[in-house]
Amino acid sequence: MHFENDLYYIEKTLAGDRHAFGQLIQKHQNYAYTLAYRILKNSEEAEEATQDSFMKVYDSLKKFERKSKFTTWLYKIVYHEALGRLRKMKNIMIDIDEVTDLKLPVDDFSNGLELLHLQERKDLIKNALDGLKATESAVLTLFYLEEQSIKEIEVITELSESHIKILLHRGRKNMLISLQKFTKKEISHLL
Template identity: 45%
Template sequence: MDHQSDQYHIDAILAGDIDAYAILIERYQNFIYTLVIRMVRNHEIAEEIAQDTFIKAYLSLAGFEGKSKFSSWLYTIAYRKSLDYLKAKKRQATPVDIDSDLTAHIIEDVKNAFQLLEDKERKEIIKNAILKLSEMEASLITLFYFEEKDIKEISSITGMSPSNIKVKLHRSRKKLYTLLKSYHVSENRIPNERAI
């Protein structure tokens, strides 16, 4: 496994070592694809946008100033390309009708229920629940929880204000927990308080 910094590889590429770019692609291809697929909801399109992201990043690498992390810069390219695709398709996100009155107790029940599931099954359920969110909600959840980007980085990637991101992330999280809770209720998998 390669432990050199992104900047090390960027410097090598800019010095003429084109093969060094393969290391950056390998390092970030799964993250980029995950972000894109949760926005565009189409595997072929997601693969195409991910490839376009890496091509654009390569062609623009000399302009990368290092003011943000390379990963954030890459996510910004992927995010904008995904938005461009969605705008071109004029695709409307289908909002999920969800009761916004969630309590910390319900959220804790969901967390506890998930601990009882096999890891693979849990990941599949979470993935399916995220795909029921709007493209914007899915991208925010992905960036914050799966890519572990902070609010400032997400703001840089999406162009939204930090306060707007916090509000949207809060709402998205509520929707996701409600979707997960409804899955467990329908499957009779949520344990009662005494069983936890």
């Protein structure tokens, strides 16, 4: 689906067009959910955090000052909503089977083996991200998957640039360790 730029939908929403806000949600819901999931590590909680975040966005859209990109403002709301929920949660249960898969068209792959390899890589990365601390996982998700700059992540998380760089460094290091352990375990099962 082709989407217009965010300001187009914002202007139409502010003029009373609820369908335009629905388009804005469709455009950003997967990224918002991914960020919430990386923090909460629970799909139901992440879905609720995402929905609540979009409600907050709708209620305060008039306050969006356009000093930053809309996505930066949105991710800040999602980030803080998810952190608030994380603080309230007493027991965090991670069920890897609950992780929603990306819907990729089969036509884009030359054969089923390529699709299988892509899915295996995706699963490895998800498992490694799930094993990280919530802040490391969130910062890695924002930087690599959402392609946010360090400055944008500063705005979203309200962490200092140096702290974000430390989290990125530690997150990459911990993710590599996790991937190495997981692949050694998988290889040993094959032997």
